Amino acid sequence: MSVWDDLVGQEAAVAVLSRAAAGQGHAMSHAWLITGPPGSGRSNAARAFAAALECDRGGCGVCSSCRTALSGAHPDVTVVRTEQLSIGVDEVRTLVRRASMSPTLGHRQVLVVEDADRITERGADALLKAIEEPSPRTVWLLCAPTPDDVVATIRSRCRQLHLATPTHAAVARLLVERDGVDPAMASFAARAAQGHVGRARHLARDEASRIRRREVLQLPPQLTSLGACLRAAANVVTASAEEAITSTTERDAHELAELNEALGFGTKGARPRNAASQVKDLEDQQKARVKRLQRDGLDRVLSELTTYYRDILAVQLGTDAPLVNVEQDAAIRTLARRGTPAVTMRRLDAILAARTALETNVAPLLAMEALFIDLAEAL
Numbered sequence: 001m002s003v004w005d006d007l008v009g010q011e012a013a014v015a016v017l018s019r020a021a022a023g024q025g026h027a028m029s030h031a032w033l034i035t036g037p038p039g040s041g042r043s044n045a046a047r048a049f050a051a052a053l054e055c056d057r058g059g060c061g062v063c064s065s066c067r068t069a070l071s072g073a074h075p076d077v078t079v080v081r082t083e084q085l086s087i088g089v090d091e092v093r094t095l096v097r098r099a100s101m102s103p104t105l106g107h108r109q110v111l112v113v114e115d116a117d118r119i120t121e122r123g124a125d126a127l128l129k130a131i132e133e134p135s136p137r138t139v140w141l142l143c144a145p146t147p148d149d150v151v152a153t154i155r156s157r158c159r160q161l162h163l164a165t166p167t168h169a170a171v172a173r174l175l176v177e178r179d180g181v182d183p184a185m186a187s188f189a190a191r192a193a194q195g196h197v198g199r200a201r202h203l204a205r206d207e208a209s210r211i212r213r214r215e216v217l218q219l220p221p222q223l224t225s226l227g228a229c230l231r232a233a234a235n236v237v238t239a240s241a242e243e244a245i246t247s248t249t250e251r252d253a254h255e256l257a258e259l260n261e262a263l264g265f266g267t268k269g270a271r272p273r274n275a276a277s278q279v280k281d282l283e284d285q286q287k288a289r290v291k292r293l294q295r296d297g298l299d300r301v302l303s304e305l306t307t308y309y310r311d312i313l314a315v316q317l318g319t320d321a322p323l324v325n326v327e328q329d330a331a332i333r334t335l336a337r338r339g340t341p342a343v344t345m346r347r348l349d350a351i352l353a354a355r356t357a358l359e360t361n362v363a364p365l366l367a368m369e370a371l372f373i374d375l376a377e378a379l
């Protein structure tokens with residue numbers, strides 16, 4: 001057993017990280033940029049590396065340093081996992097202060113930023129200073145989808161490590177061995193999730209998520225009129241909003257109760273003067289979280305549609321590659337016959353454009369309406 005056990009199909013990256021943690025090879029870098037496609041395990045890799053750095057045996061996976069580092073309870077490992085759309089300068093400054101402190105228990109002060117691509121420009125400036133003048137026992141582990149998602153000045157000061165997309169077989173094996181998923185379901189989920197480990201696990205375990213996925217994949221043949229496109233967009237946007245709200249309602253209430261208790265509501269003591277503004281801050285954060293979750297949901301819809309149109313393209317080009325969406329085989333072949341590879345390429349571009357629009361804060365409904373109209377057969 002070791003801290004690297006959960007990293008599926010990342011043998012090369014694990015070799016680099018475990019050598020670095022053991023003090024072999026390159027001089028230890030004090031800033032790392034860990035990149036890889038969504039679901040490849042960037043944040044797992046960063047946590048495992050943090051554990052290995054704190055462990056006396058290089059990441060045994062069983063000692064208390066390893067266990068607390070992996071669970072997020074180690075006092076010298078700080079993990080920033082934002083649910084907001086961005087990480088602002090104040091949050092970065094708090095981290096930088098933390099980075100300058102000596103480790104209390106472990107060997108190093110480790111700071112993991114899971115979504116370094118969400119750091120604002122001013123935040124990046126504050127971070128840059130800390131990385132340029134590092135404390136000797138501090139290690140920054142920044143995670144992002146690709147190196148280009150992080151500003152060049154920061155990127156150039158980090159040692160870069162790229163994670164591969166794990167194979168379907170590796171993901172399926174993990175689901176069977178670790179999560180006890182039935183092999184046929186594991187194989188379906190690994191294929192449907194296209195190497196995204198967390199998504200595969202969710203699909204394997206949650207029937208509602210499988211139903212939602214199927215509904216999305218049934219959309220393309222239905223896009224035959226303007227009305228149908230607008231309805232499909234409204235349905236997808238409403239479903240993603242409802243899903244986001246459902247998944248946060250309980251947590252929101254819990255957080256508010258905790259804050260109210262901290263502020264002394266329900267007791268006879270006087271309320272602190274800034275109580276109202278603290279409650280408002282929490283509500284703003286919660287609203288931002290719902291918004292991000294909704295965008296993540298729509299992003300999944302776009303990923304699923306991408307696999308669908310890639311399947312159509314594969315059929316049109318006559319490749320022998322197995323379809324990702326074998327369940328939609330008949331519909332995919334019909335649409336493939338009706339169009340040409342050039343048309344399908346344009347539709348794949350339209351999906352990319354929708355993703356960019358969502359990232360740049362275009363209203364979700366507008367983005368999805370524009371997309372479905374682009375995907376529709378000649379209207």
Ligand SMILES: [Zn+2]
Pocket residue numbers: 055056057058059060061062063064065066067
């Ligand atoms: Zn250990």
